[in-house]
Structures are given as structure tokens and as C-alpha cells.
Amino acid sequence: MNELNGGIRFIKGIGEARAKALEKLDIHTLYDLVSYFPRDYEDRSAVKPIADVQDGENCCVKAVVATAPTLARIRKGMELVKFRIADESGAANVTFFNQSYVKRNIARGGVYTFYGRFSRMGLHFELTNPVYEKADGGGVNTGRIVPVYRLTSGISRNVLSNAIEQGLKAADGLLKGVLPDHIERKYGFISSQQAYRAIHFPKDMTEAACARRRLIFEELFTLACALGSMKSRNTERSGTVIPMPETEKFYSSLPFELTGAQKRAVGDILADMSSGRAMNRLVQGDVGSGKTVVAAAAVWAAVRAGYQSAFMAPTELLADQHYNTFTKLLAPFGVKTVLLKGSMTAKQKKEIRELIALGEAELVIGTHALLSENVVFKKLALAITDEQHRFGVRQRTALSEKSDDPHVLVMSATPIPRTLALIIYGDLDVSVIDELPPGRKTTETFAVSEDKRERLNGFIRKTVSEGRQVYVVCPMIEENDDLSLHSAEEHFEQLRDVVFPDLRVALLHGKMRSAEKTDVMRRFAGGEIDILVSTTVIEVGVDVPNAVVMVIENAERFGLSQLHQLRGRVGRGADKSYCFLMRGSRGAESDERLRAMTRLSDGFKLSEEDLRLRGPGDFFGSRQHGMPEMKIASLADSLDVLSAAQDEAQKLLETDPALKKYPELEKRVKKLFEIKLN
Numbered sequence: 001m002n003e004l005n006g007g008i009r010f011i012k013g014i015g016e017a018r019a020k021a022l023e024k025l026d027i028h029t030l031y032d033l034v035s036y037f038p039r040d041y042e043d044r045s046a047v048k049p050i051a052d053v054q055d056g057e058n059c060c061v062k063a064v065v066a067t068a069p070t071l072a073r074i075r076k077g078m079e080l081v082k083f084r085i086a087d088e089s090g091a092a093n094v095t096f097f098n099q100s101y102v103k104r105n106i107a108r109g110g111v112y113t114f115y116g117r118f119s120r121m122g123l124h125f126e127l128t129n130p131v132y133e134k135a136d137g138g139g140v141n142t143g144r145i146v147p148v149y150r151l152t153s154g155i156s157r158n159v160l161s162n163a164i165e166q167g168l169k170a171a172d173g174l175l176k177g178v179l180p181d182h183i184e185r186k187y188g189f190i191s192s193q194q195a196y197r198a199i200h201f202p203k204d205m206t207e208a209a210c211a212r213r214r215l216i217f218e219e220l221f222t223l224a225c226a227l228g229s230m231k232s233r234n235t236e237r238s239g240t241v242i243p244m245p246e247t248e249k250f251y252s253s254l255p256f257e258l259t260g261a262q263k264r265a266v267g268d269i270l271a272d273m274s275s276g277r278a279m280n281r282l283v284q285g286d287v288g289s290g291k292t293v294v295a296a297a298a299v300w301a302a303v304r305a306g307y308q309s310a311f312m313a314p315t316e317l318l319a320d321q322h323y324n325t326f327t328k329l330l331a332p333f334g335v336k337t338v339l340l341k342g343s344m345t346a347k348q349k350k351e352i353r354e355l356i357a358l359g360e361a362e363l364v365i366g367t368h369a370l371l372s373e374n375v376v377f378k379k380l381a382l383a384i385t386d387e388q389h390r391f392g393v394r395q396r397t398a399l400s401e402k403s404d405d406p407h408v409l410v411m412s413a414t415p416i417p418r419t420l421a422l423i424i425y426g427d428l429d430v431s432v433i434d435e436l437p438p439g440r441k442t443t444e445t446f447a448v449s450e451d452k453r454e455r456l457n458g459f460i461r462k463t464v465s466e467g468r469q470v471y472v473v474c475p476m477i478e479e480n481d482d483l484s485l486h487s488a489e490e491h492f493e494q495l496r497d498v499v500f501p502d503l504r505v506a507l508l509h510g511k512m513r514s515a516e517k518t519d520v521m522r523r524f525a526g527g528e529i530d531i532l533v534s535t536t537v538i539e540v541g542v543d544v545p546n547a548v549v550m551v552i553e554n555a556e557r558f559g560l561s562q563l564h565q566l567r568g569r570v571g572r573g574a575d576k577s578y579c580f581l582m583r584g585s586r587g588a589e590s591d592e593r594l595r596a597m598t599r600l601s602d603g604f605k606l607s608e609e610d611l612r613l614r615g616p617g618d619f620f621g622s623r624q625h626g627m628p629e630m631k632i633a634s635l636a637d638s639l640d641v642l643s644a645a646q647d648e649a650q651k652l653l654e655t656d657p658a659l660k661k662y663p664e665l666e667k668r669v670k671k672l673f674e675i676k677l678n
């Protein structure tokens, strides 16, 4: 008896090496295998008489091998196997390049189904490197619609589809699905078992579409249930009463007048905190909309009432910056603020932890080091997470577990299309800061190619000569990607030594020691650096208003939301800012993205565009939202299903909040948020 969460070594053809290779595709268990969905299909269902085939057509023919295959070596390293095939209507020449084993596999007189692209050469058809199978063997790769999978080295399409075929047989009867019966009936979904088979090996495209529809619904429904049940748990929490303070006292201490949107957000927060129930609120505002001061108002209120607040930022860089900002903002009120980071010495950390435990530290700012077990608060009433999309859903709740039902405030600069906001933030109340501080000008954005490099360098020089500063961002493909680090280093050296030897150029990247990073940022913020070359470590939150030009190298490699975040580092002062998207290569999709950036500055509009280009699955799954990765709901066609899934989840949770009547669903929901803390 096989189990869905058991291994896959029992499958014929999957030995140790291939099992290892499959792990790279995140396939560990039988369930992973059968839910490794194809990203596309190739329609090989048409089987034609040779005479009916058109020049350039891809199709199957069923034919007999009419001549014995011959093997020829035409030059070093190049081998050809050739033979002729025929059916009642006509004949074709078949050639295999560098697959000499075909000579052994194919016998004269055998009948096979061949699939490939036919091209007419004079009187004959030529077929090169076709797929072939014995015609009587119940073809897997010919005569039907064949799935196309994302592959990895060591795993060919054949190996994978054979493994999945066997996996589906082994999982027979186990793939029950998690949709309640009444929902299955209401939408006329095919059964889960059928859907899994049909998504891989559909009889026709209609059946594939039915399978997709069900599986997408199921996936989004599960997600909606997971988030919905978090919300219902949260609304039951009672919270410390923080009496509503006279906000004017705080407002009048600030160097600027708050915008209407900022005041509304502060109002929402103070109302929550004084209500007797625990606050669970998201402040969503575009980059530069001024979320920090809103958080400061909340801290001010909590401290006034005699409680501690914690503020968690995703990077040490940001934690440093926030420490400075909060110290300044709250100085008039004598708030004792401390900083706690992983990179501090054990002794420093111990001292800080003592201040926290004694309640002497009123505001604690830090990275996820705050989550560490030995950080104990005396009377924590407010837990704030900045740039929450950089944390997993689990982590954002982890901070709130530092005390009994503290008020929870999360802040995000990632605008979410309205269609998705409900799902992503289903467990939170939302305040939107939809207004920028006065006097901000939109950052003028240009997509440029290498031929504009000279002019761009001239522009950078002019900017610096006016006393302004410049960011140059190099792509970081993955967090620990040495190659991209190398490119940032090289680019830095080029700028420092060759292009701008007379200017102050510095480098910032994630692999530097924390103290070094802090030092570079401090010098940049203090105007001691003219040009800061960096990887995407500056993506979130960094605030240096005197920096007015940003150059993004290889901009085609970035996603829209990341480009928007990066661009948000400039345009933070009263002066006109510029962003140059340097194109390393062109492509239809990336060109469209860069065009969107030059056209749109509103984060919400950009996020709608992002969603349109990528589909909700990619949108959820990407780092930006801390959501679990979707297996199938990744194409734009999932959008319609989304609101239905959301509705049904909500209805179900109203009748059965703990999903007790739906144990399979409950299990799946729990599994979805098994996100490990690091």
C-alpha cells in the first residue's frame, strides 16, 4: 500500500540518482509527484496518413520501417542514423542526429508511431529526430496530448511522464481532494481522482481545462480557508486597553504636518488599541507614503500608557535606520529605545535583553533576532512588523506570540491588486495610505540601452556636481548568487577606477559584514558617498532623500514589483528624481514590464499590471508576499476562480470555523502554513 506522503523510489525507473534530481524540482513524495503539474501541453493526438501531411506540420504518422537503419559518421562527433518509413499513402525519410542507439532500437519491418515536424525536400518528406514508439504498445508519447513539464538535468520528459503515469496508478483511490461535496456539486467539478489524471494526460483539451478548473479552485479555496481561519481566530482575541491619547501632542512635535491619509491610519490604530480587542491591522502604503511616523504614533500611545512596543524589520540595514528615525521622532517624549540585531556581540545582546526583560526598554527595534526564545518582554502590548511581505505568514504571527495577545500592526509597501488583497490579507484589517506627502514629484523613468551609457554617465556626473547622490543597482538573481555579486563588484570597480575616479563611489551588498553595511549606509545617508553601487539589499525601506538618481542595471531581470520598490528609494525629497532602467537584453515580456515602469508610477496600477502579466500564482508565490507557492493557480485564467473560491471559503468558515467536519481540508490548510522560522 502506497502512501501519498511516502517516497517515490518504488517507481520503476526512479533510482537514487533520479530521486535526487527530482528533489531539485521539489518532488519528494508520491503526492509531490502527482501534483507536479504540466506547464503546457503538446497536442500530438493527430495521426495522419503521410500523404495528408502538410509541409512544416507537426503530427504523428503510423508507418512501417521500410529500409534497414544505417549509421554514418559525417565528421568528428557527428553521427547520423537514417532510414525510410512508409504507410499505404506515402513515404518519408527519417534522420536522427547523434542518437546512434536508434540503430539498435529500430528494426526494419517494425511498425511505429512517429511524431515530429515534417518538412518537404523535393519529392520527399524529411523527419528529423522524431519521437517514436511501437505502434501496438499503447503509446505514452504519441497519438495523444502530451504534457510539457519544467525539467531539470537528469530528468527527461520521458522519465518524468513515465514516473507520473506510474505514480497516478499507485495513488489510485488516495487522491480524494479536499472540496466539500456540496461545492463539488455546485460547480459541477470532475472528481479529484479524475482531475489528477486528466491534468497530466488529458483525452482532449476540454478535459484538461475541466481538470485545471477544479484543481485551481481547490488550491485557491484551501488558501482562502487557511487565511480566513487565521482571521477568525484573531478577531476573538481581547487586548490591552491603550487609552485614546490626545494626538495633537504628538502631531505638534513633528517637523511636518501629517497627510490626511496618515492621520486616518493613526486614527484607525488608536481606535483599535483602545477598543479592548486586540488590534490586527495592516497599514498599506506605497513606498515613501510615510508609514514610519504612523507606527511611531502607535508606539507613543503604548508607551504613554506604560507598555512596551516591539518593532521588527526584515534587514539589519533597515533596523538601523528605523532605530535612528524612532529615536529622533520620540525624543521629545523621552522614550527609551533599544536596538537588537543578530550581529551584535553576545554581551551586547545580553545587556539589551536585560533591559527588555526589566521593562526599561520601552521600544525595542530589531530584526528577526527579536523572535529568539530568550528575548522576553515584561509588558509587551504592541508588536509591529515592517515590510511584512518579506516575512512568512508564520513569522508575522511569531512576534505577536511574545506576549499574551498584543496589538499587532504590520506595514507593507507592496500594493496588492484589489482582487487579491482579500485573500492575501484575509486575516487583517487594512488601513491604506493612498496619499503621498505634499510636494513629491513622480520619478521620471526611462528604459535605455547600452548605447546611451555615455550620456547616462554624463548625467550622473552632473547630478553629483549639484551635490546630489546616485544609486546604481545591480541584479541579484538569488540571495546567495556569487555570480551576481561578482557583477556588482565588477561594476563598482569600473565606476570607481575608470569612469568616476574623482568621485566617491562605494559598494554595498548582502554578503558584507553587518558593521560594514551599517557604516556604508551611514556614510551614504550623511552625504559622504556620491554613488552607491549595490545589489538589491537596498530594495526595502532605505530612506536617503538627497539621492535623486537611480540606475538599475539589467533591469529586464527584475519583476515589476521589485522595480517599483527599488525606484521608491528615489523621489523621497522635494526635488525631481530620475530612474534609468538599463536594458541588458530584450524580450517581449521584459520590454512590456519596463514600458509599464516608464508609464506608471502608482504602485496599485503597477501591481494590477504585474498580476496581468504573471497571473495570481506567481504573484502569490513570489518572495514579495510571503505566501506559500501555488502549484497550479499560476496563470491569468485563475483570476475568475479566485473570488468564487474566496466566497465559498468564507461561507464554509462561518458554519464550521475549525473545519471539524472536513478533516482532509483541515489537514491541507495546516500544511499550507508550515513555514519554518529561521
Ligand code: ADP
Pocket (backbone or CB within 6 Å): 256, 257, 258, 259, 262, 285, 286, 287, 288, 289, 290, 291, 292, 293, 413, 437, 438, 541, 543, 545, 572
Ligand atoms: P515608507 O512609507 O516608505 O516607510 P517613510 O516612513 O520612510 O516611508 O517616509 C518617507 C519619507 O517621507 C521620510 O523621509 C519621512 O520623514 C517623510 N515624511 C513622512 N510623512 C511626511 C509628511 N506628512 N510630510 C512630509 N514628509 C513626510
Ligand code: MG
Pocket (backbone or CB within 6 Å): 291, 292, 386, 541
Ligand atoms: Mg518604510
